[in-house]
Amino acid sequence: MTGYALRRVLGVVPVMAVVALFVFGLLYVAGDPAAVLAGDKATPEQVEHIRVSLGLDQPFFIRFGHWIWRVLHGDLGTSIYTDQSVLLMIGQRVEPTLGLVVLTMIISIGIAVPLGVLAAWKRGTIIDRAMMVLSVLGFSVPVFVLGYVLAYWLAVRLDLLPAQGYAPLSAGIWAFLRHLILPASALGLAYIALIARITRASMLEVLSQDYVRTARAKGVLAGGVLFRHALKNAANPIVTVIGIGVATLIGGTVVTETVFAIPGLGRLTVDAIAHRDYPVIQGVVLLFSAAFVLVNLATDLLYRLFDPRIRY
Amino acid sequence: MTGVTSTLDSPLPDHRVRSARVHRGLRLLRKYPTACAGGVLLAVIIVLGLFAPWLGTVDPTAIAPGRRALLPSAQHWFGTDSLGRDLYSRVLYGARISMLVGSSVALLAAFFGTVLGMLSGSIRWLDPIFMRVMDGLMSIPAILLAIALMSLTQGSVGNVIVAIVIVEVPRVARLIRGLVLSIRERPFVEAAIVSGTPSYRIMLRHILPNTFAPLIVQATHIFAAAIVIEAILSFIGAGAPPTTPSWGNIMAEGRALWQIKPHIVFIPAAFLSLTVLSINVLGDGLRDALDPHSMRSF
Numbered sequence: 025m026t027g028y029a030l031r032r033v034l035g036v037v038p039v040m041a042v043v044a045l046f047v048f049g050l051l052y053v054a055g056d057p058a059a060v061l062a063g064d065k066a067t068p069e070q071v072e073h074i075r076v077s078l079g080l081d082q083p084f085f086i087r088f089g090h091w092i093w094r095v096l097h098g099d100l101g102t103s104i105y106t107d108q109s110v111l112l113m114i115g116q117r118v119e120p121t122l123g124l125v126v127l128t129m130i131i132s133i134g135i136a137v138p139l140g141v142l143a144a145w146k147r148g149t150i151i152d153r154a155m156m157v158l159s160v161l162g163f164s165v166p167v168f169v170l171g172y173v174l175a176y177w178l179a180v181r182l183d184l185l186p187a188q189g190y191a192p193l194s195a196g197i198w199a200f201l202r203h204l205i206l207p208a209s210a211l212g213l214a215y216i217a218l219i220a221r222i223t224r225a226s227m228l229e230v231l232s233q234d235y236v237r238t239a240r241a242k243g244v245l246a247g248g249v250l251f252r253h254a255l256k257n258a259a260n261p262i263v264t265v266i267g268i269g270v271a272t273l274i275g276g277t278v279v280t281e282t283v284f285a286i287p288g289l290g291r292l293t294v295d296a297i298a299h300r301d302y303p304v305i306q307g308v309v310l311l312f313s314a315a316f317v318l319v320n321l322a323t324d325l326l327y328r329l330f331d332p333r334i335r336y
Numbered sequence: 337m338t339g340v341t342s343t344l345d346s347p348l349p350d351h352r353v354r355s356a357r358v359h360r361g362l363r364l365l366r367k368y369p370t371a372c373a374g375g376v377l378l379a380v381i382i383v384l385g386l387f388a389p390w391l392g393t394v395d396p397t398a399i400a401p402g403r404r405a406l407l408p409s410a411q412h413w414f415g416t417d418s419l420g421r422d423l424y425s426r427v428l429y430g431a432r433i434s435m436l437v438g439s440s441v442a443l444l445a446a447f448f449g450t451v452l453g454m455l456s457g458s459i460r461w462l463d464p465i466f467m468r469v470m471d472g473l474m475s476i477p478a479i480l481l482a483i484a485l486m487s488l489t490q491g492s493v494g495n496v497i498v499a500i501v502i503v504e505v506p507r508v509a510r511l512i513r514g515l516v517l518s519i520r521e522r523p524f525v526e527a528a529i530v531s532g533t534p535s536y537r538i539m540l541r542h543i544l545p546n547t548f549a550p551l552i553v554q555a556t557h558i559f560a561a562a563i564v565i566e567a568i569l570s571f572i573g574a575g576a577p578p579t580t581p582s583w584g585n586i587m588a589e590g591r592a593l594w595q596i597k598p599h600i601v602f603i604p605a606a607f608l609s610l611t612v613l614s615i616n617v618l619g620d621g622l623r624d625a626l627d628p629h630s631m632r633s634f
Contacts, residue, residue: 042472164613169605275479294572313476
């Protein structure tokens, strides 16, 4: 186990190296980085200023080395637009995004797993069909469309929840949740569809196994069969998909935060696009990719918890 | 192997061929009713886009300050946006952008992904390097990668297509590589090797055709994904310039007024969702039809 865990953890290094090389190199593929960063309306002096600050007189890999060294020490560079440290700007915006993603995951897993189990248990019935329809819809309705639909009906028309905005945790847990429940629902639908589908498929496979029949024959109650015997054995594909689906959630925050006017990392990215502020975009992409890679590392390592038969 | 039945050299007279075709069509409809519905809906949207100039539309970029943010009426079927532009025209022309982006991305990503996947699956020293690069690219969430690419170029439909192709190519390449590795071990390939078939010929004539069925299914999902990513890029201001009538741009434009004039956001949103839904349903049907081994219901 330790050997496998160690190898798996080390495997993160080349993946993140490729991400970093790509995100860094992109700026140079696009043409003269100084001109690209300065934008269309920059004066020659501004371009020159950026050129010097980037150290563009040195070879590519030396610059990449310097840059990586600084990134590893927590220096993501400075924003071209605000002249602030990118790390500081990201730090100020982490809470809303983290809150949104974590809440979405809790709601989604809480709904999707029981739903998938139920659909597998009641296979072929109206419940099963309804879940499949829901999952196709979940894949097809883009997150911002659902966001507007939910916000319009539940917030504007029925006035049940705030339509837009954000309340930090420090303003109280209730205000925090009231503002995030709609965005989390909009963001979560595709994730719910994904997890529920996998749960259903994985459960169907397990439910056809002999030991499930034995458990039933022994008189174990339905709930016991489903959750103690079957779900535990069906857990690995579900955990994998929960990890992979985080990429959709992260991408979705950019749009969700725009629809619901939440001042998080997604909103920061959208503002950075408007100002062509590449250092900020670079920082956000690096951070989100690292988060995604680490979540998937964690799910890989969780396998053994659910299935002690796996020996690495 | 490819599952295509030819009716070209049919000895039957014309009307018999026609009735056989109708019969086969009905059987398809019975077997895959949702997929057929999806196909019809998609066809309608394609026709609306293709024939947009002849379907009672006006110039989708014409601004009319006197007719701002009107509700749907006989004169403006879908109303107007906050600059007075006719929404019906903009939405129909928007279908063109979505279809152009979706189909170009699906074709280009399928092509480049297949080339890279075949190379990686057949050249042993290249494979580990290649897979590390693909792993890295795929750990950047799709939308963020597209945003990073678009933030460095001018916003245009062409650049949007290139950016989404770069996002999708690794997914195709990994699929094809996996297929090549498994097909390579099958007896008919071994037979071809033993009988002295040159390796390029094995790749092109024996392995490549066997990747088509999964590739087509993957391509339909990329088609749908590309349309959504294009809409998102436009919506957050990283796509085609705001004057371009794309569904994402229309929604972005309607954002400021959405609480009082929701139709500006909801009409393009409905078109976007229905289009993506029809493609997804069609893709699921294709998967069931092309791969009899897959679990029908999953």
